[in-house]
Amino acid sequence: GEDVEQSLFLSVREGDSSVINCTYTDSSSTYLYWYKQEPGAGLQLLTYIFSNMDMKQDQRLTVLLNKKDKHLSLRIADTQTGDSAIYFCAEAVTGGGNKLTFGTGTQLKVEL
Amino acid sequence: DTEVTQTPKHLVMGMTNKKSLKCEQHMGHRAMYWYKQKAKKPPELMFVYSYEKLSINESVPSRFSPECPNSSLLNLHLHALQPEDSALYLCASSQGASGTKRAGELFFGEGSRLTVL
Numbered sequence: 002g003e004d005v006e007q008s009l010f011l012s013v014r015e016g017d018s019s020v021i022n023c024t025y026t027d028s029s030s031t032y033l034y035w036y037k038q039e040p041g042a043g044l045q046l047l048t049y050i051f052s053n054m055d056m057k058q059d060q061r062l063t064v065l066l067n068k069k070d071k072h073l074s075l076r077i078a079d080t081q082t083g084d085s086a087i088y089f090c091a092e093a094v095t096g097g098g099n100k101l102t103f104g105t106g107t108q109l110k111v112e113l
Numbered sequence: 114d115t116e117v118t119q120t121p122k123h124l125v126m127g128m129t130n131k132k133s134l135k136c137e138q139h140m141g142h143r144a145m146y147w148y149k150q151k152a153k154k155p156p157e158l159m160f161v162y163s164y165e166k167l168s169i170n171e172s173v174p175s176r177f178s179p180e181c182p183n184s185s186l187l188n189l190h191l192h193a194l195q196p197e198d199s200a201l202y203l204c205a206s207s208q209g210a211s212g213t214k215r216a217g218e219l220f221f222g223e224g225s226r227l228t229v230l
Binding site for chain 1: 117169217220
């Protein structure tokens with residue numbers, strides 16, 4: 002199957018770290034992505050990780066991949082109010098054509 | 114230019130109307146996509162065009178008809194829609210072929226918000 006699950010909601014205080022989790026079921030996924038969607042806008046690619054990597058860091062963003070458990074996480078350091086958005090993980094499957102399967106989305110709310 | 118431009122931003126139509134959504138990109142991307150997104154839900158893939166040919170149709174009802182006139186343009190023709198088709202329609206493009214990291218690097222437009230009365 003290709004179900005990609007995320008928790009619905011996360012609330013953090015400004016300056017804290019946020020960790021958004023994602024679980025997927027398809028072990029043949031090649032690349033995994035994190036997208037951000039602000040209200041009234043399209044999705045914006047934040048970062049990605051190849052399935053043979055465990056970790057990738059990109060400025061305030063850290064992606065961790067546990068392939069054995071099919072678990073992906075996105076850590077945002079020093080979370081700011083501008084980080085408030087919905088975050089979607091997505092997987093691309095080998096042989097799936099140009100097709101991504103998006104997760105259910107996590108709404109991140111950053112409070113002052 | 115790293116933008117995907119969609120028009121119109123908002124569209125209200127009756128169930129008997131015919132309308133079109135338009136999408137344009139000038140990044141030289143050869144894959145273009147239509148997604149449908151309901152509120153608080155992930156985008157659902159509708160169609161993929163690769164090198165101007167329809168490569169994926171996710172069993173979308175025929176009242177939605179995609180068209181790719183050239184490598185920069187993607188249209189979605191709408192006819193005899195139902196109220197449940199009301200949603201945000203997102204266009205996206207990507208540079209890469211299947212299996213490469215760039216295949217999943219989608220550039221999205223801001224969407225066309227469709228209301229069917």
